[in-house]
Amino acid sequence: MPSFGIIGSKGAMGEALHRVVDASGHEWAGGVDKGGDVAGLADASDALIDFSAPGALQTNLHAAVGAGIPIVIGTTGLEDQHHAAIDSAARAVPVLQTGNTSLGVTLLAHLVREAAQRLGDDWDIEIVEMHHRRKVDAPSGTALLLGQAAAQGRGIDLAANRESGRDGHTGARARGVIGFAALRGGTVAGEHSVILAGEEERLTLSHSAENRAIFARGALKAAEWLLGRDPGRYTMEDVLEL
Numbered sequence: 001m002p003s004f005g006i007i008g009s010k011g012a013m014g015e016a017l018h019r020v021v022d023a024s025g026h027e028w029a030g031g032v033d034k035g036g037d038v039a040g041l042a043d044a045s046d047a048l049i050d051f052s053a054p055g056a057l058q059t060n061l062h063a064a065v066g067a068g069i070p071i072v073i074g075t076t077g078l079e080d081q082h083h084a085a086i087d088s089a090a091r092a093v094p095v096l097q098t099g100n101t102s103l104g105v106t107l108l109a110h111l112v113r114e115a116a117q118r119l120g121d122d123w124d125i126e127i128v129e130m131h132h133r134r135k136v137d138a139p140s141g142t143a144l145l146l147g148q149a150a151a152q153g154r155g156i157d158l159a160a161n162r163e164s165g166r167d168g169h170t171g172a173r174a175r176g177v178i179g180f181a182a183l184r185g186g187t188v189a190g191e192h193s194v195i196l197a198g199e200e201e202r203l204t205l206s207h208s209a210e211n212r213a214i215f216a217r218g219a220l221k222a223a224e225w226l227l228g229r230d231p232g233r234y235t236m237e238d239v240l241e242l
């Protein structure tokens, strides 16, 4: 049975992973949090699962490459330099990075790509998400993943067509942009809606996370899937063969 190391092991996702692994009969190599020995954990693990913070990413990738093992990155709030570091590590080991490890959101992204492709850019795309009050990044990694899927469907670059956090006299909505709105409060595990608004009709594609166990199960499945793969950068759509 392979054993996995968790980075961010005492956080909300770390705890969810512990519960899922205990129930599944898998083994833990151990876990680390801020200031922990990630390289030591990597040496004792068959793969790493990272749900921590963007500031930890470089150290985590370095540990996976040093030990020659795969890594699943679920941490969100990543910026361009983080994605460049992931691309670089993926030349040496298998890396899967995703804003959402759940089956439902992975399928949702697939559907959003198709809807955006089939409906012209006179259908405005807006992405609304809500999360618990502790969340520190916005838009959520999932919202960005869904925006990326919509942009791929439309054949446009998300960064050049993204509009977030409207406030004040914003002017009319520009044709073709993808809008993002983030709500925060309470203990919401994760709500995402992609609204395609056309002339006198609206299509809404939504996902509700009822429990973090869905992310933990997906992360575990991804880590297992990465074992024995060639170095490269993979997605949950690869794991689920969508």
Ligand SMILES: NC(=O)C1=CN([C@@H]2O[C@H](COP(=O)(O)OP(=O)(O)OC[C@H]3O[C@@H](n4cnc5c(N)ncnc54)[C@H](OP(=O)(O)O)[C@@H]3O)[C@@H](O)[C@H]2O)C=CC1
Pocket: 007, 008, 009, 010, 011, 012, 013, 014, 032, 033, 034, 035, 036, 051, 052, 053, 055, 056, 073, 074, 075, 076, 077, 098, 099, 100, 101, 102, 141, 215
């Ligand atoms: N991709 C997905 O499907 C999902 C992604 N996430 C993402 O996962 C991340 C964690 O979420 P959540 O568990 O709710 O957050 P928490 O704040 O509950 O937990 C974060 C954990 O990471 C640890 N940590 C912080 N900095 C470092 C570091 N430099 N090195 C090692 N560990 C560190 C913290 O330790 P300490 O307390 O000591 O600072 C804490 O234990 C977020 O980015 C979130 O958006 C969450 C759910 C699903």
Ligand SMILES: O=C(O)C1=N[C@H](C(=O)O)C[C@H](O)C1
Pocket: 076, 099, 100, 131, 135, 139, 140, 141, 142, 143, 189, 190, 191, 209
């Ligand atoms: O921070 C969270 O909790 C979550 N983060 C991920 C995100 O940013 O989309 C995934 C999930 O929605 C929960």
